[in-house]
Amino acid sequence: MCRSIKTLRPPMTPEVTPEDIHAAALQYVRKISGFRAPAAHNREVFDRAVAAVAEATAELLADLEIRGAHSAA
Known part of the structure; x- marks a missing residue:
């Protein structure tokens, strides 16, 4: 659809800002x-x-469960 929209979910983008x-x-x-x-x-x-x-x-990014992702906690 929009080639200029980048993937924002981890691990593709480690840190997503409100500006992103x-x-x-x-x-x-x-x-x-x-x-x-x-x-x-x-x-x-x-x-x-x-x-x-x-x-x-x-909301989507906050609620996504990424398999294989490990929290630092």
């Missing part, structure tokens, strides 16, 4: 909306979509 998640969400919303930057009348809905995708992505 936001960047991926922004690329996704840009791709599906067809807008690199929305017009002023679409800015609010565009930003809400980015926030929703970022939230869902963070």
